[in-house]
Amino acid sequence: MLLKKFKLRIVPSRFPWCLMARTAFKVSVVGAGGGIGQPLSLLLRKVKGIDELSLHDLRGTKGVAADTGHISEHGTVSGYVGEDELEPALLGANLVVVTAGMPRVPGMTRDQLMQANGGIAIHVIRAMACACPEALIAITTNPINIIVPTAAEVLKEAGVFNPHRLFGITTLDVVRSRKFIGDFMNINPRKVNIPVIGGHTGPTILPLFSQCQPEFRGDTEDILRLTHRIKEAGTEVVMAKGGAGSATLSMAYATCCFVKSLIRAQNGQEGIIECAFVASSVADAPFFAGPVELGKQGVKRCLKLPVLNEFEQKSLDNLLPILRKNIEAGVHFAKTFKK
Structure with a gap:
């Protein structure tokens, strides 16, 4: 659980x-x-x-x-x-x-x-x-x-x-996961809790269905299909807008949710958890998206990863090299950028 x-x-x-x-x-x-x-x-x-x-x-x-x-x-x-x-x-x-x-x-x-x-x-x-x-x-x-x-x-x-x-x-990856899972299970998406780890590109997004609350009621094919949709949801919006835009409204909603949590934590509320891409040591990458407890100073702690099932562990192993390459590209860009 x-x-x-x-x-x-x-x-x-x-x-x-x-x-x-x-x-x-x-x-x-x-x-x-x-x-x-x-x-x-x-x-x-x-x-x-x-x-x-x-x-x-x-x-x-x-x-x-x-x-x-x-x-x-x-x-x-x-x-x-x-x-x-x-x-x-x-x-x-x-x-x-x-x-x-x-x-x-x-x-x-x-x-x-x-x-x-x-x-x-x-x-x-x-x-x-x-x-x-x-x-x-x-x-x-x-x-x-x-x-x-x-x-x-x-x-x-x-x-x-x-x-x-x-x-x-x-946060948008979590918002989408809750919505898609809620619709699949015919429950209010607000009642769905699922961590999404890794990064924020299709190949690095990993929703952990094994940790879903309430327990996900679906078979392996359903998990694979929904995982793919969560990973490619941004492209789904871009195509639906005919290439004239990207996921702006849902991103604004997700960002507002995150800001609310940050402010509550700043004002002393305890036990606030949000998924975010932060400097972290929970995986073999210097930055990683996952559940973070927020506090008055920002990140209070990065929560350790739970025991993953075989599919999730394999997916994590596959995304980490991609994520590390992305991070290295970011460091290189900063160091070589002309002022």
Whole structure:
């Protein structure tokens, strides 16, 4: 059982908000004018605990800030536009969510996507190192398997790297797993708990059906089919949009879920578990996606992997070389990037 193997559920606990200590909290969204950033900005206006929402992009954020700022919820919203306003947007942030970058289009490889988005990520992380070096950093920009190690190297170069405060958001893989399994079992997806480990590309995503709660009611063929769909769900959305976009709305929803958990942990709530791609020693790779207990400093601990079944162990063995190669590519990109 998941509770026995991981000790804690991979869902935010329902601990009463009023019993937690509250501190002022500023969230900066970089890429707030984009396909993920706009719906995320809207969703974040409903999140308790955000006192200031700072929105930045190369264009359009003044309007997004004005629009979302009219919503009758607590907190202020400010918009920043252009490279010159990046650091002011980040100044004093407690959490920076990086959604900036180009979406994946049909036929584009992860290497091509990295060439498009790697430089953007480095520019943003360098600005953060100056404006808010102690902030939590949550990255949605793809390819996450490569971007997050790149960000770590940039932070190391600036002398402000804290492995407990850097996250690659893989919550969407969990969200999709819950939805697909819930539909298959004809139950509310919110009642499904399943860890998704590895990374955030098709070949490195591994949902652990053996740890599913409630117990998965299906045969081996069902597991293989659903695993494949979870791995390729991003492509499913890209094709459904006719190549004109990627998974933006569901990613915004998943990112908002992760942000809620981070803020609850920041305010002292215990036992919050989310899957994320972080610096880790639980597997044979320096970064790994898996269940993480969140705390006031970010990552409180990475939960150890449970005993896997034969299929899961073989899948893990197959994905680790790919993941290590992705991580090495991220480190190399950071070290060779021209300033």
